[in-house]
Amino acid sequence: MPQLDSGGAGGGDDLGAPDELLAFQDEGEEQDDKSRDSTAGPERDLAELKSSLVNESEGAAGGAGAREAGGAASGEAEVGPEALGREHSSQRLFGDKLPESLEDGLKAPECASGMYKETVYSAFNLLMHYPAPSGAGQHPQPQPPLHKASQPPHSVPQLSPLYEHFSSPHPTQAPVDISQKQGVHRPLQTPDLSSFYSLTSGSMGQLPHTVSWFTHPSLMLGSGVPGHPAAIPHPAIVPSSGKQDLQPYDRSLKTQAESKAEKEAKKPTIKKPLNAFMLYMKEMRAKVIAECTLKESAAINQILGRRWHALSREEQAKYYELARKERQLHMQLYPGWSARDNYGKKKRRSREKHQESTTDPGSPKKCRARFGLNQQTDWCGPCRWVCPHHHSPCALSCFPDCTCSAGPAAPSSAPQPLAHPGDRGTYALRT
DNA sequence: GACCCTTTGAAGACC
DNA sequence: GGTCTTCAAAGGGTC
Structure with a gap:
């Protein structure tokens, strides 16, 4: 840290x-x-x-x-x-x-x-x-085309080939080569940026995600941010629409306003940079999948979350x-990018859940949703938590140590929801 | 096809 | 300033 x-x-x-x-x-x-x-x-x-x-x-x-x-x-x-x-x-x-x-x-x-x-x-x-010693003998993966003769001692062997590149003393050269090969103008070689990746012996290795900034397909295709002075392609940039461009004939039929709106719609979305945990997930996901034969991301992420804390x-x-x-x-x-730019681009039901929570308690299913509980969890009674609206035991067998043992409360006496495992901050555990 | 689930962290919004 | 909300990734599951 x-x-x-x-x-x-x-x-x-x-x-x-x-x-x-x-x-x-x-x-x-x-x-x-x-x-x-x-x-x-x-x-x-x-x-x-x-x-x-x-x-x-x-x-x-x-x-x-x-x-x-x-x-x-x-x-x-x-x-x-x-x-x-x-x-x-x-x-x-x-x-x-x-x-x-x-x-x-x-x-x-x-x-x-x-x-x-x-x-x-x-x-x-x-x-x-423990950084792997230099030399291909220690490398579990095939040597990449861009592999340097000697690997820096601080590198992480299992990372992608370009990791090694960016761990190299001249990290910006390969992207230049790539862009030259692709005929892409790459004004990336600024002193500042190169300083990011001219890793010292004490600096950390580069993970595939970061490295992938320079190997992303958009880079290979020379796509970028229209109008942006840097116009540097980045995996964070994704087209807002996956549909193909209109044919010229069709395009001619579009009004100026429509085309403008369309342009706006097709404006690539710049995604948020990944936080530490996301980077960790990105690297470890494949391992967890391979080890556990799991494919469900929700389950995998739970494992990764625990590993992260470990x-x-x-x-x-x-x-x-x-x-x-x-x-x-x-x-x-x-x-000029702000996280606000992407606000509202995803419709989230959590917001609807919240709105529901402030009004109609709704069905037990909705009630579970209100407390952020697993929708797939059945109602039973091991934790003896009582839904304030339905006055029935909550069956959160997934919360076996719940201490909320309050009995069925009268509707008038339960204006506030009981402390519940679903409410992370208020969940009290039996001692 | 859109959204959910599930995780943590960053950042914006809101009070 | 504290709290809440949204979004980042991922892909099977659900509607």
């Missing part, structure tokens, strides 16, 4: 996100525990993490896992396996049940043995912690730093 790395690339970080620091501040003693755990041995750490996941998934049926999770959620002395949750307080409160698909994946031998198996999971940590500060710091560079580069490429 840049802020914590006094000697690292965090110095002079004008774009450092304050949340990054807060995230670690929140962890507090957890991080100390984490450090101790990591020093105690990765095998134990991994085994406990795996165990905690199994317990969480099995906690729905039994109570032991629930109590275990509850102990971890108390935020106080985390001891033994309980400490393995390693989730932020808000996340720890989120005693979710893994989706069936995820449970299946976890129970599947190939997943159980792969996800948190030392040989795989810690292999990633190892790669992140990462050490140093490991997370690499992604925070990369995300900071992403934002920096994004800002340079699109100076």
Whole structure:
């Protein structure tokens, strides 16, 4: 993490996100525990993490896992396996049940043995912690065409070929070559940008996403941001419409206003730069899919979220730093861009859910949606949470340690929804 | 075909 | 300033 790395690339970080620091501040003693755990041995750490996941998934049926999770959620002395949750307080409160698909994946031998198996999971940590020595012999992947003769000691071998390029002392040369080959004007070789990727020995490696900025198909096609002075193609740029252009004849039939609107509609959307977790997901998703034979992104993201919390500060710091560079580069490429530009481009039902929550309680399904609960969760009663509107037990078997044991409340006495696991901030755990 | 789900983090909106 | 909302990725699932 840049802020914590006094000697690292965090110095002079004008774009450092304050949340990054807060995230670690929140962890507090957890991080100390984490450090101790990591020093105690990765095998134990991994085994406990795996165990905690199994317990969480099995906690729905039994109570032991629930109590275990509850102990971890108390935020106080985390001891033994309980400490393995390693989730932020808000996340720890989120005693979710893994989706069936995820449970299946976890129970599947190939997943159980792969996800948190030392040989795989810690292999990633190892790669992140201990830079691979230079030389092709250490490289598990085929040598890329742009492979440099010697690999910088700080590089991460499993990353894409261009990662190596950008880890090289002359990171901007290959894009120049590429653009020259493609006949694309690339005013990218600004001192500032090159400085981003002229990684020092202490700087972090480049992940495929960042690297992919320069290998994206749009780059190869020479597309860019119309009107933008830089006109630098970027994977963040996506056409707002996938439809093909109109034929000239059809176009002639369009009125000027229509064509203008059409132009506006076809204006490529500049996407938000990826944050640290997104970069982490992008890199690790394929591994999780391969290890767990899962395809459902929701389940995969749950796993990745847990893995993210299981990462050490140093490991997370690499992604925070990369995300900071992403934002920096994004800002340079699109100076006038704002996240507001993409607001409202996605219709989200969450907004509708919120509106529903303030008016009609609606059906139990809507009520579940109001509290952000899993729509697929059946109503039953292990947590004894009572829906304030329907006065029926909420069956959140995925929240086995829910302490909201309030009985059915009279409608008039329940103007406020009860604290519920769905409300991350108010969920209290049984101690 | 649009949206949901699910995760974390960044940033804008809102009070 | 604190809280809430939206969007970034991903792809199977749902409507």
